[in-house]
Amino acid sequence: METHILKTQKISLAAIIDTVATHDLKSELLIPYRAGTALSLDASAVERIGTPGLQLLRSAANSFEGAGFAFTITAPSHAFLSALKDAALDGANTVRTDAGTL
Known part of the structure; x- marks a missing residue:
């Protein structure tokens, strides 16, 4: 599917992404999705992220x-990358970051 690049919304992820933070993040992610914009998430500050x-x-x-909108995760922290690996989400074509496809 063709990816549309109109504008990109940038969001910095919190240091701790637990169940409560996940709920808040979901609401935050819906804004650019509903607006039809690309999304770039800065994961450099992530110290801990749970499975949810x-x-x-x-x-x-x-x-x-x-939907054809770009979705990228930039500057993933070591903790973020470790959490992906621990959750077995580090296989090919699961999550793309600027460090490569995870």
Whole structure:
């Protein structure tokens, strides 16, 4: 599917993404999705992210890309990358970051 690049909304992820933060993040992710813009998430500050947060990001990536909008995760922290690996979400074509496809 063709990716539309009209403008990109940038969001910095919180240091701790637990269940409560995941709920808040979902609301924040819906804004650019409903506006039909690309999304760039800065994951450099992430110190801890739980499975619900990772699942939300995976679902968001699918939704954005399915609608033809770019979805990227930039500057993933070591903790973020470790959480992806621990949750077995580091396989090919699961989550794309500026460090490569995870």
